[in-house]
Amino acid sequence: MITKEEVQHIAALARLSITKKEEGKFRQDLSAILDYVEKLKKVDVSETKETSRSISIKNIMRADEVSKFEKKLIDGHLKVKSILR
Amino acid sequence: MILTELTISQAHQGLKKKEFSATELCRAYFNNIESTNKEIFAFLALREDRALSEAKKADDLIACAQDFPILTGIPIAVKDNILVEGTKCTAASKMLENYVAPYDATVVKKLKKQGAVILGKTNLDEFAMGSSTENSWFGPTRNPNDLTRVPGGSSGGSAASVAGKMALAALGSDTGGSIRLPASFCGVVGLKPTYGAVSRFGLMAFASSLDQIGPITKTVEDAKIVFEVIKGKDKMDSTSVESQFPINNFQFSIKDLRIGVPKEYFVKGIDPEVEKIIGAAIKKYGEVGAEIIEVSLPHTEYALPAYYIINPSEASANLARYDGIRYGYSEVQNPKSKIQNLLDVYMETRGKGFGAEVRRRIMLGTYALSSGYYEAYYKRAQKVRTKVIEDFNNAFKKVDLIFTPTSPVLPFKIGEKIDDPLAMYLVDVYTVSINLAGLPALSVPCSGAGKLPVGLQIIGKPFEENKIFEAGKICEY
Structure with a gap:
């Protein structure tokens, strides 16, 4: 079973606030799922390469164009909502 | 004539012969929505005014054109994780409760270009994470076949809208079974296209190496019609590709069809009722001339x-x-x-x-x-993913299509699995490997099921949706 400290550590990494009550539930749920995926250790993958996607494509490019906000161009700059106040 | 009973091609013919107008068709669906959506809760948002003006536009086109696109005036629902410009797109999350889509997803653009009518946005598990549509922040969708049961998920609203005759067709998204499972549970047809076949531009990203958009429809023919419209390479989705396989006019003969049945899918955990109905469906294919071959996908349980x-x-x-x-x-x-x-x-x-x-x-x-x-x-899982793909490659050396149940269980009761995440995950046991391998797969309802529908899953080689459609039609007879 994963520990309370581990749950807190993951939550911090994931930028999620969780309550004390949720901590217990996360320990229980995550442990059950992690126990289940333990199965994967039974597969011999010593000679196997990873697959990150099912089709082989590489470096697909297109022009990066602003299409939507032209009318708000001010001196060549885009006007967007402020995020700091 | 009950307008909401028609398939896409029937509705198209009716519009062509001026038996009814696109506006009448659109209103017929809104009438059903008004009487049924309250108890089923398939839709999160309706766009009645805009839909009616789109229908009016379709009628104007139909009035002056001899020929018009097949989806002109066809009322379609869209899952609420796919953007429709100017309409709220919530992903059924509190996080996006008031988020308004700033542009159309490529698939929506393609539907609109054909003159389709977008009725509204359908319910889903929050951010498409779930197998029952109970994880929606706005409340669960109910299965039109039995209101005490779930419609499957995560595209439960889309499947329920079609099954409940509140939309003629719908779009869903499928990351691990989210189109096929609700199609199976609701008794409608659902296609997860090959990875890359349909643009995902404007679909909220969930698990990008697995996500695909696809149709949920009344019939296999309808699924084919919608798929033909939405597929294709899109410069806005770098993972999209153009298929080399023709959808129509290709050689298909049931006598030449080799159907693989993986033995690992018929083991402990399958509901005997599901096993019986799927067994009978597969037998029928044998009777009409297909060759049924047992195959092995050894890494299924991983x-x-x-x-x-x-x-x-x-x-x-x-x-x-x-x-x-x-x-x-x-x-x-x-x-x-x-x-x-x-x-x-x-x-x-x-x-x-x-x-x-x-x-x-x-x-x-x-x-x-x-x-x-x-x-x-993570790294080990990606290696096991390679093993799963190799299994399919080996099986497809011997067969053209693979047949399995879509789900090991019948639609379950609302609340039955919601507190046990692992039990919920296990419902996806027959669908996730298809996403890992990027293959196309269709869920089609089997005849012979009782009140609760059972879906047959037909899995094909990459970009061979055409074969899946032709084979799927046989299941409907």
Whole structure:
């Protein structure tokens, strides 16, 4: 079973606030799922390469164009909502 | 004539012969929505005014054109994680409760170009994470065949809208079975296209190496019609590709068809009722001349655990963008909030804006990707993914299509599995490997089922949707 400290550590990494009550539930749920995926250790993958996607494509490019906000161009700059106040 | 009983091609013919107008067709569906949506809750948002003006536009075209596109005036529902410009797109999350889509997804653009009528946005498990549509922040959708049961998920609203005759067709998204499972549970047809066949531009990213958009329809023919319209390469989705296979006019003969049945799919855990109905459906294919061959997919039992590492890992990265700054819900706007600094904004926004299952997946994915665990979980799962793909490649040397049940169980009761995430994940056991391998697969309802529908899953080689459609039609007779 994963520990309370581990749950807190993951939550911090994931930028999620969780309550004390949720901590217990996360320990229980995550442990059950992690126990289940333990199965994967039974597969011999010593000679196997990873697959990150099912089709082989590489470096697909297109022009990066602003299409939507032209009318708000001010001196060549885009006007967007402020995020700091 | 009951307008909401028609298929797409029947409705198209009717519009062509001026037996009814697109406006009448659209109104017929809104009448059904008005009487039925309250108890089924398939739709989160309706766009009645806009839909009626789209129908009017379709009627104007029909009045002056000899020929018009097949989807002109056809009323379609769209899952609420696919953007429709100017309409709210919530992903069934508190996080995006008030988010308005700034542009059309490519698939929606393609539907609109054909003159289709977009009725509204359908319910889903929050951010498409779930198998029952119970994880929606706005409340669960109910199965039109039995209101005490779930419609499957995550595209439960889309499937229920078609099954409940509230839409002629719908779009869903499928990351691990989210089109096929609800299609199976609701007794309609659902296609998960080959990875790359349909553009995902404008689909909210969940697990990007697995996600695909596809149709949910009344018939296989309808699924084919919608798929033909939405497929194709799109410069806005770098993973999309143009298929080389013709959809129509290709050689198909049931006598030449070799159907593989994987023995690993008929083991402990399958409902005997499902096994019986699927067995009978497969037998029927043998009787009409197909060759039925037992095949082996030895890594079947490892596909689900691999999926439940890869999926949350990708999700945890994709959902990092919901930070209280860029999109939707923000603790900054909460006057009672105790936030002190930027970190608090992230933590509190994400803690309050995401529901239980979304947070569970983010936690799981973050754990699997974290330093010290990456090799043991994520990397190993990706290697097992390779094994799963090799299994399919080997099987497809001997057969053209693979037949399995879509789900091991019948539609379950609302509330039955919601507190046990692992039990919920196990419902996806027959569908996730198809996403891991990027293959196309169709769920088609079997005849002979009782009140609760059972779906047959037909899996094909990459980009051979055409064969799947032709074979799927036989199941409907």
